[in-house]
Amino acid sequence: MVYYAKLIKKIGTACPPGIQAGLNELAKAPKFTKVLRDEVASRGLRLKAVTPCIALVYEKVFQRARGNDFIITLYKGDYTANEGAVLAAFLRMQSEWPYGLKWREEVGKRQIER
Secondary structure (H helix, E strand, C coil): HHHHHHCCCCCCCCCCCCCHHHHHHCCCCHHHHHHHHHHHCCCCCCCCHHHHHHHHHHHHHHHHHHCCCCEEEEEEEHHHHHHHHHHHHHHHHHHHCCCCCCCEECCCCCCCCC
């Protein structure tokens, strides 16, 4: 998402390198703020509690990433409610970009295939 955001100029060239730095930059966009507020409200959360999760979101996702699915699936059981709201906000925002990634939310945890 971050590499694509740079390609389509959603993130400026002054942004420091790295995925989390790019996510932090995207989180400053008015569109993200609106989408995050909507996610927080729809989930009955508090914005003040959710906002700090932005700074850690890449590390959390990186720990749980497995394989390459055609549709990104956000398993609610893999993240706290606050983390899930941040992830859903990023995914909702980018889904409105040209050729945005498809995604969905599922109850439960990811089943690891062996």
